[in-house]
Amino acid sequence: MSDAPHPDRPEILRNWARSKSFAPATIERPASLDELRAAIGRAAADGARVKVFGAGHSWSDAHRTDGCAIVLDRLRGVTVDVAARRASAQGGARLNEVNRALTAAGLALENLGSISEQTLAGAIATGTHGSGVRFGIMATQVVAMTLVTADGEARDLRAESAPELFAAARVGFGAFGVVAGVTVACERAFDLAERTTVLPFGEAFGAATLATVARNDHAQFFWLPHTDEALLIERNRVATALPRPSPPGPPAVRRGENAAFGALLALGDAIPGAIPTLNRLARGAVYKSGARVDRSDLVLNTPLPPRYVESEYAIPIERTAEAMGALRALIEREGLRLNFPIGVRFTRGDELWMSPAYGRASCFIGLMQAGGGERVERAFAAFEALMKGYGGRPHWGKIFHATPAEVRAMYPETYERFAALLARTDPTGVFRTPFVDRLFPVP
Numbered sequence: 001m002s003d004a005p006h007p008d009r010p011e012i013l014r015n016w017a018r019s020k021s022f023a024p025a026t027i028e029r030p031a032s033l034d035e036l037r038a039a040i041g042r043a044a045a046d047g048a049r050v051k052v053f054g055a056g057h058s059w060s061d062a063h064r065t066d067g068c069a070i071v072l073d074r075l076r077g078v079t080v081d082v083a084a085r086r087a088s089a090q091g092g093a094r095l096n097e098v099n100r101a102l103t104a105a106g107l108a109l110e111n112l113g114s115i116s117e118q119t120l121a122g123a124i125a126t127g128t129h130g131s132g133v134r135f136g137i138m139a140t141q142v143v144a145m146t147l148v149t150a151d152g153e154a155r156d157l158r159a160e161s162a163p164e165l166f167a168a169a170r171v172g173f174g175a176f177g178v179v180a181g182v183t184v185a186c187e188r189a190f191d192l193a194e195r196t197t198v199l200p201f202g203e204a205f206g207a208a209t210l211a212t213v214a215r216n217d218h219a220q221f222f223w224l225p226h227t228d229e230a231l232l233i234e235r236n237r238v239a240t241a242l243p244r245p246s247p248p249g250p251p252a253v254r255r256g257e258n259a260a261f262g263a264l265l266a267l268g269d270a271i272p273g274a275i276p277t278l279n280r281l282a283r284g285a286v287y288k289s290g291a292r293v294d295r296s297d298l299v300l301n302t303p304l305p306p307r308y309v310e311s312e313y314a315i316p317i318e319r320t321a322e323a324m325g326a327l328r329a330l331i332e333r334e335g336l337r338l339n340f341p342i343g344v345r346f347t348r349g350d351e352l353w354m355s356p357a358y359g360r361a362s363c364f365i366g367l368m369q370a371g372g373g374e375r376v377e378r379a380f381a382a383f384e385a386l387m388k389g390y391g392g393r394p395h396w397g398k399i400f401h402a403t404p405a406e407v408r409a410m411y412p413e414t415y416e417r418f419a420a421l422l423a424r425t426d427p428t429g430v431f432r433t434p435f436v437d438r439l440f441p442v443p
């Protein structure tokens with residue numbers, strides 16, 4: 001879609017990467033549950049398709065509607081129940097707002113992804129995850145949700161009272177309605193000791209990989225394509241009495257590092273043939289051994305890198321080393337030129353119907369790229385085909401291509417149940433955006 005404002009559609013919504021933009025017919029910004037219900041009612045009466053635009057941190061079309069976009073920036077309250085160790089956030093609250101409230105109360109989320117700029121509701125909706133095979137994706141931390149459905153009703157969803165809808169709607173990309181509030185289980189605040197180690201590629205992804213993952217609370221790898229090493233990041237809980245080292249460098253240092261990295265990425269995107277050499281030049285900045293101790297959210301979150309696009313697939317964890325070896329061979333064989341580190345993370349399995357980790361402990365392999373055009377499209381196409389061959393399931397907030405038949409085959413136990421529940425909960429298709437239709441076409 002063009003970025004030129006349409007005369008009747010003056011506001012353009014863009015994702016973080018600036019790779020997607022769209023102009024919905026209307027944008028609603030409710031300031032209360034009643035206003036939210038009224039907004040959904042108005043859109044439904046007009047026959048408009050409704051979708052929440054969270055913080056716009058998805059690379060997929062998950063947040064897109066040409067009808068009525070709901071922006072929940074005015075519903076961002078967070079309350080903490082210290083005794084019950086729970087936090088309740090309104091639908092528009094950002095994860096970093098949740099983290100702040102929890103820190104003030106001496107609590108923390110058990111695990112986080114690499115950033116906290118997203119809304120909590122948006123992160124849950126696409127199956128956002130961190131790393132650590134003893135931990136589930138973030139949606140598994142949810143104990144209750146208030147969901148406003150197509151009939152305007154605000155339903156209280158919990159495992160006990162609405163087991164089916166609760167299992168389906170958490171990772172439901174907003175297809176069942178608007179999450180007005182979400183309650184997550186928390187833990188007493190804790191520190192993490194982080195150690196980073198540079199390993200030869202074959203050692204990182206070999207016979208010992210799963211043992212490395214199992215012995216750490218949070219283990220993950222980065223591999224910069226066209227290099228022979230990988231970075232292992234191990235993070236483990238420690239007693240909070242440990243002294244903290246000095247905090248990371250001031251933002252100016254980060255900005256400087258990002259500017260240099262961004263310039264290198266842009267150069268590689270302009271001259272793909274130079275990428276292997278540039279990556280080898282950049283390896284010193286990517287592969288740094290070190291150690292630190294800090295508050296959990298400060299260790300789990302990392303500074304925002306220069307803008308990039310990403311596709312990520314979850315494969316059965318036991319295939320990690322094999323798949324990484326195959327990915328490396330594919331890159332060489334196809335002459336792909338990749339300018340950004342590939343992330344390799346792990347989670348336990350879960351019971352959420354459309355979770356990429358449904359029913360199996362998973363390895364998430366994320367292909368990130370700065371730039372675009374034929375080089376990047378060809379890389380994503382080859383990557384997706386390879387991951388599908390390993391039984392991969394896509395992250396719903398990242399770039400993916402999958403036919404309904406493929407998605408059904410990825411979720412043989414839950415696809416039909418999800419589709420049937422969707423038809424019952426939203427019979428008139430109020431939340432049926434093109435993204436939902438693409439995965440679950442109306443029969």
Ligand SMILES: Cc1cc2nc3c(=O)[nH]c(=O)nc-3n(C[C@H](O)[C@H](O)[C@H](O)COP(=O)(O)OP(=O)(O)OC[C@H]3O[C@@H](n4cnc5c(N)ncnc54)[C@H](O)[C@@H]3O)c2cc1C
Nearest residue numbers: 054055056057058062091113114119122128129174179397
């Ligand atoms: C720099 C960066 C780092 C990232 N790191 C990670 C990571 O470490 N791990 C990971 O798994 N992912 C990661 N992601 C992906 C990101 O977490 C997801 O795409 C997430 O869904 C974005 O949340 P959002 O608030 O921006 O929602 P949006 O992208 O705006 O929307 C995502 C989906 O949630 C729905 N939604 C949002 N709010 C509501 C609501 N209140 N009710 C109903 N539906 C709603 C939208 O309709 C849409 O379907 C990263 C993305 C970026 C840009």
